[in-house]
Amino acid sequence: MARPIPSIAVHKFGGAALADSKAIRHAAGIVAARSSGAVVVASAMRGVTDTLLDIAALASRGEHQSARSLIEALRERHLATALELADNCETSISDVIDHELGNLTDLVDQVTHAARPDPAITDSIAACGERMSASMFAAALSALDVRAKVVEATQVIHTDDRHGNGTPDFARTAGAASEILLPLIRDNIVPVLAGFIGSAPNGETVTLGRGGSDLTATLLARALNATTVTLWKDVPGVLTADPQTVPDARLLPKLHVREAAELAYYGAKVLHPRALIGLKDKTRLFIRPLSNLESPGTEVSTHRDRAAEKKHPVRAITAIGGQAIINISGDGMVGVPGIAARAFGALEKVGVSVALISQASSEHSICLVVPSAVAEVARSALRAAFAGQLERQEVEGIDVRTDLAIMAVVGLGMSGMPGVASRLFTAIADGDVNVIAIAQGASELNISVVVEERQVGSAQRAVHAAFRLDKIGGGAVTPSPNADVVIMGFGRIGRELATQLGAVAESHALRVVAVIDSSGYVFDPRGLSKKRLATLVARKEASTPLADAPHGVRAPAELAVAEVQRHALSRPILVDVTAGDTSAVLEAAIVGGMDIVLANKRPLAAPRGSKGGLNSSAAFHGRRVLHEATVGAGLPLIDTISKLKESGDEILRIEGCPSGTLGYLFGELGRGVEFSTALRAAMSRGYTEPDPRDDLSGMDVARKALILGRLLGFDGEMDSVIVESLVPPDYRDMSASEFISRLEELDSAWRERVDEARSRDCVLRYRLMVTSDAVTVGLVAVNSSSSLASLMGTDNQFSITTTRYRENPIVITGPGAGVAVTAAGVLNDVLKLAGSR
Ligand code: ADP
Ligand code: ASP
Ligand code: MG
Numbered sequence: 001m002a003r004p005i006p007s008i009a010v011h012k013f014g015g016a017a018l019a020d021s022k023a024i025r026h027a028a029g030i031v032a033a034r035s036s037g038a039v040v041v042a043s044a045m046r047g048v049t050d051t052l053l054d055i056a057a058l059a060s061r062g063e064h065q066s067a068r069s070l071i072e073a074l075r076e077r078h079l080a081t082a083l084e085l086a087d088n089c090e091t092s093i094s095d096v097i098d099h100e101l102g103n104l105t106d107l108v109d110q111v112t113h114a115a116r117p118d119p120a121i122t123d124s125i126a127a128c129g130e131r132m133s134a135s136m137f138a139a140a141l142s143a144l145d146v147r148a149k150v151v152e153a154t155q156v157i158h159t160d161d162r163h164g165n166g167t168p169d170f171a172r173t174a175g176a177a178s179e180i181l182l183p184l185i186r187d188n189i190v191p192v193l194a195g196f197i198g199s200a201p202n203g204e205t206v207t208l209g210r211g212g213s214d215l216t217a218t219l220l221a222r223a224l225n226a227t228t229v230t231l232w233k234d235v236p237g238v239l240t241a242d243p244q245t246v247p248d249a250r251l252l253p254k255l256h257v258r259e260a261a262e263l264a265y266y267g268a269k270v271l272h273p274r275a276l277i278g279l280k281d282k283t284r285l286f287i288r289p290l291s292n293l294e295s296p297g298t299e300v301s302t303h304r305d306r307a308a309e310k311k312h313p314v315r316a317i318t319a320i321g322g323q324a325i326i327n328i329s330g331d332g333m334v335g336v337p338g339i340a341a342r343a344f345g346a347l348e349k350v351g352v353s354v355a356l357i358s359q360a361s362s363e364h365s366i367c368l369v370v371p372s373a374v375a376e377v378a379r380s381a382l383r384a385a386f387a388g389q390l391e392r393q394e395v396e397g398i399d400v401r402t403d404l405a406i407m408a409v410v411g412l413g414m415s416g417m418p419g420v421a422s423r424l425f426t427a428i429a430d431g432d433v434n435v436i437a438i439a440q441g442a443s444e445l446n447i448s449v450v451v452e453e454r455q456v457g458s459a460q461r462a463v464h465a466a467f468r469l470d471k472i473g474g475g476a477v478t479p480s481p482n483a484d485v486v487i488m489g490f491g492r493i494g495r496e497l498a499t500q501l502g503a504v505a506e507s508h509a510l511r512v513v514a515v516i517d518s519s520g521y522v523f524d525p526r527g528l529s530k531k532r533l534a535t536l537v538a539r540k541e542a543s544t545p546l547a548d549a550p551h552g553v554r555a556p557a558e559l560a561v562a563e564v565q566r567h568a569l570s571r572p573i574l575v576d577v578t579a580g581d582t583s584a585v586l587e588a589a590i591v592g593g594m595d596i597v598l599a600n601k602r603p604l605a606a607p608r609g610s611k612g613g614l615n616s617s618a619a620f621h622g623r624r625v626l627h628e629a630t631v632g633a634g635l636p637l638i639d640t641i642s643k644l645k646e647s648g649d650e651i652l653r654i655e656g657c658p659s660g661t662l663g664y665l666f667g668e669l670g671r672g673v674e675f676s677t678a679l680r681a682a683m684s685r686g687y688t689e690p691d692p693r694d695d696l697s698g699m700d701v702a703r704k705a706l707i708l709g710r711l712l713g714f715d716g717e718m719d720s721v722i723v724e725s726l727v728p729p730d731y732r733d734m735s736a737s738e739f740i741s742r743l744e745e746l747d748s749a750w751r752e753r754v755d756e757a758r759s760r761d762c763v764l765r766y767r768l769m770v771t772s773d774a775v776t777v778g779l780v781a782v783n784s785s786s787s788l789a790s791l792m793g794t795d796n797q798f799s800i801t802t803t804r805y806r807e808n809p810i811v812i813t814g815p816g817a818g819v820a821v822t823a824a825g826v827l828n829d830v831l832k833l834a835g836s837r
Contacts (some may be wrong), residue, residue: 006037012217021084028140045128119163130194156200214347237298266408267320309413332394346385489578522548634825660794662815724778
């Protein structure tokens with residue numbers, strides 16, 4: 001008698017779950033714990049499908065050499081992962097990888113120069129990533145003593161022949177699934193299938209569209225009458241919005257299938273747009289976090305919770321970028337039936353699907369929204385279809401407007417609830433966003449709004465806030481801290497900051513979730529406790545890089561920040577206390593929804609480029625950048641400047657000495673100490689950079705001056721700052737050690753300058769002078785009775801002359817260097833961000 005079939009559970013693992021061998025082992029462990037009746041669907045490793053599509057594109061442009069080098073990189077990554085996995089399992093996955101990549105190379109060699117990559121070949125190329133993943137996953141299961149078998153997905157999933165976006169053939173798929181998979185399941189063998197691919201009626205490989213592994217999983221669930229299908233992701237589930245755009249996004253523990261389908265269709269990447277087609281009632285669908293096995297994530301079902309709907313008529317927001325509007329207008333259209341139908345017909349013929357349509361009640365115009373990429377094709381098709389009307393001037397114009405996005409606001413409770421639309425439009429208007437078109441489906445489940453793409457982030461945040469979606473469902477994704485802080489840079493300031501934050505975290509409801517150094521990072525989305533931070537600090541002081549700390553990961557900062565951003569953190573803040581060129585990391589953090597606090601000067605003094613620099617980019621994405629500690633350490637300088645500006649005062653000039661190192665040096669020179677002796681003392685006290693010329697060149701002061709200048713509206717770059725270097729030309733090219741050994745040669749010239757100043761009752765200072773037109777830094781002799789002359793030790797001083805404080809400028813003096821005061825300046829900014837939101 002045949003053994004009974006256990007209840008079937010389909011588990012799909014996304015690219016993030018398969019990022020490296022550690023992740024694959026973790027994912028395999030999840031299946032091993034529930035292997036009876038399990039069916040596994042594997043996506044390609046993170047980033048691999050993108051690379052494969054690049055390979056296809058390169059080959060069709062005739063750049064076979066570059067394509068091959070990308071293949072080699074894939075080979076290296078997969079073989080390395082396989083090797084780490086295969087430690088104690090007998091299957092030779094490297095053979096599978098070599099075979100797949102061998103096929104891939106053959107395919108690429110076949111590609112000839114063409115205007116567009118051949119869709120069938122592109123699909124075969126793209127299929128490679130999932131196939132390699134599936135065999136690695138099966139090996140990882142075997143290593144855990146789970147019996148597993150890779151099943152060729154194209155033998156089970158059958159589709160039509162639309163390459164790049166295949167539509168499943170339910171009946172054939174169901175037949176193949178029972179024939180091939182059920183016997184394995186009955187024998188307690190876990191079938192492992194590549195997601196994303198199927199076969200066309202002619203046997204060619206077809207892909208199901210980007211993100212298609214979700215669809216593979218739900219299709220198999222349908223075909224096998226599964227009890228559950230679980231999509232394991234690196235997000236906590238389906239959230240009220242994309243956490244990369246709306247940092248306050250919250251987990252939706254339950255979601256109705258129609259709401260889920262609407263979100264997926266309008267661009268919420270967490271679900272493939274067609275993942276829900278035909279999912280049967282009997283099967284429960286879960287989207288669950290890999291990182292927290294205790295959380296049930298989101299359950300998508302047909303259950304309606306009317307009370308919850310009433311409380312939150314809007315449940316979630318999503319957006320889809322890269323859209324264009326085609327506007328068909330003309331007086332002759334009024335009252336003429338069938339215009340819309342004709343337009344749709346014309347577009348269907350050229351394979352363009354219309355995402356949204358809206359018609360003004362005057363019937364004077366119809367707007368169709370289509371992806372920008374096909375806007376021109378669509379326009380030509382419409383011109384042809386309306387040629388007669390255009391000639392008779394019944395239709396006056398067919399115009400295209402690009403760079404738009406659709407924001408969709410979704411919730412079953414919106415139906416029949418008065419006032420939702422008006423609240424929505426008030427929120428959008430309050431967010432200073434312009435609505436270009438509106439459409440509401442008959443179901444009232446979704447209101448879609450077309451806005452400019454550059455404003456769609458602000459629009460979503462405004463609507464999310466207006467409908468209080470941060471208070472929804474299971475509440476906060478994490479226990480609602482005021483802010484989650486990531487410290488980038490774990491040198492002296494970073495460590496001091498970690499200690500200071502550790503001390504105040506609890507009382508300010510802050511969490512430090514990650515620390516990053518040049519070796520790697522330590523990240524815990526639940527927060528690093530004060531004790532754990534203290535241990536990391538102590539170990540780092542004893543020269544253990546973070547990558548080697550417990551749970552440390554070796555990775556560049558870019559990847560560390562990307563990893564952190566994959567979690568739905570609460571109001572994340574990235575603190576940059578490095579001294580490096582971090583502009584790219586900061587830019588990515590801003591795009592991903594993080595606020596920024598800087599002690600690092602470089603990003604603010606860097607060339608601003610086409611995007612207008614960090615501050616413009618932050619403004620564009622609705623993020624904030626605070627940087628008190630970049631000039632004058634913790635002194636309230638930048639804060640004073642912004643308060644003066646906010647109050648309508650005009651800042652005319654800032655003058656000051658912002659360098660503790662040079663301040664100390666000139667203080668000593670004034671007291672009659674020789675230059676070489678004073679500089680060596682500064683070096684031994686740790687006041688200078690390892691090469692003291694970095695201080696003497698004036699570049700550090702110049703950066704600070706440029707930062708202040710930019711606050712005053714100076715629009716030049718570093719090369720328009722006038723900098724006087726204190727290093728004589730002959731001493732600029734030698735090694736640091738030679739320079740240091742020859743300091744005495746400079747003593748007499750310095751003595752002369754000091755004496756000359758003294759004879760005029762002056763002292764020397766290295767000073768910045770900043771206005772909106774000019775930024776200058778250099779050596780000056782100031783009168784002994786002036787306030788600058790009174791500066792002591794490493795103190796800084798700034799005097800701010802404004803329209804209101806013209807006679808008697810505001811003077812700020814105090815410790816402008818040092819680890820503790822700099823960290824305190826940073827901490828202050830962090831608290832400001834956490835408190836103000
Ligand atoms: P997989 O690894 O399974 O393919 P995806 O990367 O496709 O997973 O889906 C997760 C991504 O979806 C996240 O990076 C997240 O930024 C994005 N996303 C967009 N909208 C939402 C939402 N409403 N809820 C959760 N994630 C969302
Ligand atoms: N690997 C495919 C993609 O990146 C399919 C998937 O991830 O679901 O689109
Ligand atoms: Mg996906």
